[in-house]
Amino acid sequence: MSNLKIDAERLWGDLMRTAEIGGTSDGGIARLTLSDDDRRMRDWLRAQCDTLGLATTVDEAGNMFATRAGARPDLPAIAMGSHLDTQPTGGKFDGVLGVLAGLEVLRTLDAAGYQTEAPLMLVNWTNEEGSRFSPAMLGSGIWAGVYGREYGDARTDVTGDTFGASLDRIGYRGEAKAGAIRFGAMFELHIEQGPILEAEGKQIGVVQGIQGMRWFDLTMTGVAAHTGSTPMGMRRNALLAMARVIDGIDRIAKSHSDAVGTIGFLDVSPNSHNVIPGKVRATIDLRHPSDAVLDQMEAETATLVREVAETVGLEYSFEPISRTAAVAFNPDCIASVRAGAKAAGYTTRDIISGAGHDAAHAAAVAPTTMIFVPSAGGLSHNPAESTESHECAAGAQVLLEAVLDYDRCMAEARKEIA
Known part of the structure; x- marks a missing residue:
């Protein structure tokens, strides 16, 4: 155990103060990526990093990297961080907790005059949420080489504004090439976004990986016709077909242990009271920790769509939008989280992330x-998203302990090699 303690009140104060940037009347946050509120939040973070004497660099995708020197510059940096952008109906903790907890770790070390062997790095990734510019996790994806800068710059929001133009407008297009700034390991603290830890009374989730995700765009096309004068047996109702697909997706997901399947978006046309829907577009979201199971779920979904369309008498289009492979996290990093939680005295549970995170690209x-x-x-x-002050503090303390444990292990391993 390090005997270093993060300042729980200071961390909570930062969370509440920054919640005012983009804050909404219902207590949430609408801090969309590359908006003026995002710029204000970035400016606030940069000012805190400057106060600590950190060297802050911004890359061409707007990702921010603030570095604290270590005793051994030959060692690669250990990164902490997450994202500052939110959904339009976001809460006070998703993403920002990971950034502010990382900042709190650096403040704690600074106050104690403690220097790690490796440099430490605080990271803010751009456009994790994907609520304004699709796809999600765009900044970390550009950094990791999954997407090119040109692809990222060309992404548009619902108004037609592009990612590139918005990045330039708020002044956060950095000079560093995406991917040029590297680190030796990364730890991302995040709220679970699910009910498991609370239901089981566990304080810390030791995350083993992120389940694979596949998104599809499905369009069912029938015939829009009058509801009063078209007999039931002669209808080609696109919404009826989509309803059967929705029910089928639910059945497919329930037939595979640990799977989830969702249709969360529908666009019904013409969407009129007395017109049989002639076209319905939907997005299908399939997730599972195993890519092999996802292959099976995808095949079952394609069969379901085809059979429903044939039964109702429709044309259809079933196209993939995105595919994210399941991610297994690093055993040494996981071991350091276990050690950190044990040192801090918190109960743990191994868990798989159901949501996507920048850590997937970093991994x-x-x-x-x-x-x-x-x-x-x-x-x-x-x-209404809520995590208690003591829970945020517990996560930050485990983050501190885990980073220090990994730093010691990495430095010792390098000495043995030398």
Whole structure:
């Protein structure tokens, strides 16, 4: 145990103060990426980093990296961080907790005059949420080489504004090439966004990985016709077909242990009281910790869609939107989280992340893991999202202990090699 203690009141104060940037009347936050509120939040973070004497660099995707020197500059940095952007109906903890807890770790070390062997790095990733510019996790994806800068710059929001133009407008297009700033490991603290830790009374989630995700765009096309004069047996009702697909997706997901399947978006046309829906568009979201199971779920979904369309007499289009492979986090990073939780005296549970996170892209480049703290009622992406002050503090303390443990282990390993 390090005997270093994060300042729980200071962390909570930062969470509440920054919640005012983009704050909404219902207690939530609407701090969309690359908005003026995002710029104000970034400016606030940069000022805090400057106060600590950190060297802050911004890359061409707007990702922010603030570095604290270590005793051994030959060692790669250990990163902490998450994201500052929110959903339009976001809460006070999703993403920002991971950034502010990382800041609190650096403040705690600074106050104690403690220098780690490796440099430490605080990271803010751009456009994690994907609520303004699709896809989600765009900034970390550009950094990891999953997407090119040109692809990112061309993403548009619902008004037609582009990611690139918005990044330039708020002044956070950095000079560093995406991917040029590297680190040796990353730890991302996050709220669980689910009900498991709370339901089981566990304080810390030791995250083993992130389940794979596949999104599809489905359009069912029938015939829009008058509801009063078209007999039931002669209808080609696109909404009826989509309803059967929705029910089928539910059955497919329930037939595979640990799977989830959702249709969360529908666009019904012509969407009129007395017109049989002629076209319905939906997005299908399939998730599972195993890519092999996802392959099976995808095949079952394609069969379901085809059979429903044939039965109702419709044309259809079933196209993939995105595919994210399941991610297994680094065993050494996971071991450091376990050690950190034990040192801090917190109960733990191994857990798989159901949501996507920037750590997924980071894990393809460097050893990575995540730390979860409970979400009240499992709520997230909601103004009512809630994690207690002591739970946030517990996560930050485990983050501190885990980083220090990993720093010691990495330094010792390098000495043995030398």
